[in-house]
Amino acid sequence: MPNADALRPEDAAEQLTAVGRRFHARGWVLGTSGNFSVVTSRDPLRLSITASSVDKGALEPSNIIDIDDTCGVHGGYGNPSAETLLHLEIVRRRGAGAVLHTHSVWGTLLSDSHGLDGGLTIEGYEMLKGLDGVRTHEHREWVPIVANDQDMTRLARVVGITLDRDRAAHAILLQRHGLYTWGATLADAVRHIEILEFLFETMGRTATYRSRGGQYGTAQDS
Amino acid sequence: MPNADALRPEDAAEQLTAVGRRFHARGWVLGTSGNFSVVTSRDPLRLSITASSVDKGALEPSNIIDIDDTCGVHGGYGNPSAETLLHLEIVRRRGAGAVLHTHSVWGTLLSDSHGLDGGLTIEGYEMLKGLDGVRTHEHREWVPIVANDQDMTRLARVVGITLDRDRAAHAILLQRHGLYTWGATLADAVRHIEILEFLFETMGRTATYRSRGGQYGTAQDS
Amino acid sequence: MPNADALRPEDAAEQLTAVGRRFHARGWVLGTSGNFSVVTSRDPLRLSITASSVDKGALEPSNIIDIDDTCGVHGGYGNPSAETLLHLEIVRRRGAGAVLHTHSVWGTLLSDSHGLDGGLTIEGYEMLKGLDGVRTHEHREWVPIVANDQDMTRLARVVGITLDRDRAAHAILLQRHGLYTWGATLADAVRHIEILEFLFETMGRTATYRSRGGQYGTAQDS
Amino acid sequence: MPNADALRPEDAAEQLTAVGRRFHARGWVLGTSGNFSVVTSRDPLRLSITASSVDKGALEPSNIIDIDDTCGVHGGYGNPSAETLLHLEIVRRRGAGAVLHTHSVWGTLLSDSHGLDGGLTIEGYEMLKGLDGVRTHEHREWVPIVANDQDMTRLARVVGITLDRDRAAHAILLQRHGLYTWGATLADAVRHIEILEFLFETMGRTATYRSRGGQYGTAQDS
Numbered sequence A, B, C, D: 001m002p003n004a005d006a007l008r009p010e011d012a013a014e015q016l017t018a019v020g021r022r023f024h025a026r027g028w029v030l031g032t033s034g035n036f037s038v039v040t041s042r043d044p045l046r047l048s049i050t051a052s053s054v055d056k057g058a059l060e061p062s063n064i065i066d067i068d069d070t071c072g073v074h075g076g077y078g079n080p081s082a083e084t085l086l087h088l089e090i091v092r093r094r095g096a097g098a099v100l101h102t103h104s105v106w107g108t109l110l111s112d113s114h115g116l117d118g119g120l121t122i123e124g125y126e127m128l129k130g131l132d133g134v135r136t137h138e139h140r141e142w143v144p145i146v147a148n149d150q151d152m153t154r155l156a157r158v159v160g161i162t163l164d165r166d167r168a169a170h171a172i173l174l175q176r177h178g179l180y181t182w183g184a185t186l187a188d189a190v191r192h193i194e195i196l197e198f199l200f201e202t203m204g205r206t207a208t209y210r211s212r213g214g215q216y217g218t219a220q221d222s
Helices: A009-026 A084-094 A105-113 A126-130 A152-165 A186-210 B009-025 B084-094 B105-113 B126-130 B152-165 B186-210 C009-026 C084-094 C105-113 C126-130 C152-165 C186-210 D009-025 D084-094 D105-113 D126-130 D152-165 D186-210
Strands: A035-041 A046-050 A064-068 A073-075 A098-102 A119-123 A140-146 A171-174 A178-183 B035-041 B046-050 B064-068 B073-075 B098-102 B119-123 B140-146 B171-174 B178-183 C035-041 C046-050 C064-068 C073-075 C098-102 C119-123 C140-146 C171-174 C178-183 D035-041 D046-050 D064-068 D073-075 D098-102 D119-123 D140-146 D171-174 D178-183
Touching: A009 A035, A009 A046, A009 A064, A009 A186, A035 A084, A046 A084, A084 A098, A084 A152, A084 A178, A098 A186, A105 A171, A105 A178, A105 A186, A105 B186, A119 A186, A126 A186, A140 A152, A152 A171, A178 A186, A186 B186, A186 D105, A186 D186, B009 B035, B009 B046, B009 B064, B009 B186, B035 B084, B046 B084, B084 B098, B084 B152, B084 B178, B098 B186, B105 B171, B105 B178, B105 B186, B105 C186, B119 B186, B126 B186, B140 B152, B152 B171, B178 B186, B186 C186, C009 C035, C009 C046, C009 C064, C009 C186, C035 C084, C046 C084, C084 C098, C084 C152, C084 C178, C098 C186, C105 C171, C105 C178, C105 C186, C105 D186, C119 C186, C126 C186, C140 C152, C152 C171, C178 C186, C186 D186, D009 D035, D009 D046, D009 D064, D009 D186, D035 D084, D046 D084, D084 D098, D084 D152, D084 D178, D098 D186, D105 D171, D105 D178, D105 D186, D119 D186, D126 D186, D140 D152, D152 D171, D178 D186
Parallel strands: A140 A171, B140 B171, C140 C171, D140 D171
Antiparallel strands: A035 A046, A035 A098, A046 A064, A064 A073, A098 A178, A119 A140, A171 A178, B035 B046, B035 B098, B046 B064, B064 B073, B098 B178, B119 B140, B171 B178, C035 C046, C035 C098, C046 C064, C064 C073, C098 C178, C119 C140, C171 C178, D035 D046, D035 D098, D046 D064, D064 D073, D098 D178, D119 D140, D171 D178
């Protein structure tokens, strides 16, 4: 991942700030929800990550913390996000160069409505082709849903197990909490967020729409 | 609340203007709805509050009025918001440093649909952790709904009684009118608005979504 | 209406341009839909009105036409809006200083769903107080719905008859077409648009929400 | 189409960049979805088209590729859009000066729900008058829906056959993929996108709204 490795912390801070303002404008990181990270060095591992409890609509480069793989802080103001362990887990197990977490209305709704199923299947949409390595709309994407937990060590372990079990997954939903996705570069991760948030809204609206009686069918309806 | 006490009226005016434009962009204070205040002095109590009948999308610092606890005007143009008494009631009973009132579609819808219940319960959402003092998504938040009233003295009294009765509440809904929330600082109150508006939209869309037959369940469904 | 009478055509053009960009950002005047006018002189009557077929998201002062009460053009480029006769009818019968027409999704939906009723009743909402002369949320607003017609002379006559019949109305909906409202000043008309579009969306979402079975009631439900 | 023919590639790049940012702000081209082209020369045919896999929210003039009718690249960085063959097909068979493809939630939803019908009928809406050559809201617009396909040569052939069969159509939907429309100029094509996206949202919301039991009727209901 040369482009991720080449990144200087000050450039990472600028880029994450722009991402935060962009997602806040869409309503995907309201309150102080959401957190974002990008790898600036592989060996030793160094991560630039948003500080805890900051308003993403007013994000400043100084709100980006430079940390190592033990959560040691090497730069920036404030504490690293409470969910830093999840970012590190994803970076380690997926070799991701960037990890993004959004907290949208539709992601929250689907993580809730499909909670008992343990996940969500998305298939047949052209938009799926924007996910890394997907070549056709006939792709079947499984988005695992993990129960929410305030014990971050335990939650990180469950996320790790889920990443190892569902090796093809491009994302994870935390129930009634939100979306985690990643990419080789920050641009890839941003693309994954936009694609998955689009698909969550489309699926949510389609399910509501179908409630009118389902006289509309599609080739893929069983 | 040092950060609230330290605030100069001219800085308060700048900050409230930015909040107004931000919420107007989201469609939460259309028409001339909504009003915002921040405490600039505790003793004697001084409040900077939006003037009555101003367009929040074109809010200017001159639209912010500097008043005392008898509604006496000490600066700014126009009259203080017609709902100033509600702001003073909240400041007194909660020791709030800022009070914000939005008037969104989803807040209006839920304040209407849950009107007979006298309030609304929100629980199980990670977003609740953004509310002051809440540490887990398992928190159960009760948002009391008060009948709307044009007699501001009477409405302020009912709001006061409600604040004393529901001591854990972070907000109040006025039926078919909108949301009141507050915080130690303006930033805390802004965060509360974004969190509650997010949760109202999520609950409203979930209830509509479930109408498809409820074959989707969640761990917390009874 | 001194503030309307005092307006110079060049100032009117600037103000209408800002209104157009603001409403386009909300999605209320997509395509080249919508048209806006403001009275610059009462006697003789002179109106500044948007040109026909212009993109409201890229509106320029040169797109604003200065016309008289016979639709004679005195300034600006292009032709006055095809719906100029409706603006003149409203200015004459209501003494309006500004007339605004938006074309939103929710306005179109309600003008369709309530078409056979000949109109729409809105009551019990605090937001109604933003309508000129309304003092309480208990106000009952009747918004007449007029069948759409490509014969502008005939449509203007029907609109005129409707204005005379429903003297208390603050607005008219054209079926599957959109909203017309007005005010003593441009600011009043903008406020009326934002209030009515808010109420249309709230009513539309509430009706869809209720489809879940209506176990939610409100004090005002019959 | 003089205004299309007169266009210089550098001006085309500027204009397509502005269109991309405008549609991205609406959420119509999230991820790297959507692609846009404009004819800069008729004979020989030269087309300015967005590069493949670019973020439309950060589109730069350098992302616009200057190609000929054999997809030969004459300027710009990156590869022309994977869907270039569809653009060329539309330009040839409709003599279009610009072709735009968006990928919205409502377009995707309707292309899915009406997939088995082979298309979608839109009628009775004033907004239809913004489509080239349409003079009345009583117009009946048929939007054909073509099954999605990753074989672009085959898909282009099907699109071509559809364009020849449905000669009056102003647009085509690709199932679970999105909207293609065009115009004599880029401004005409932008207007068509805004109109059709508006109508898709209106029809989608109306169908959901009617699910409440249909006690609301309209003159055109059967």
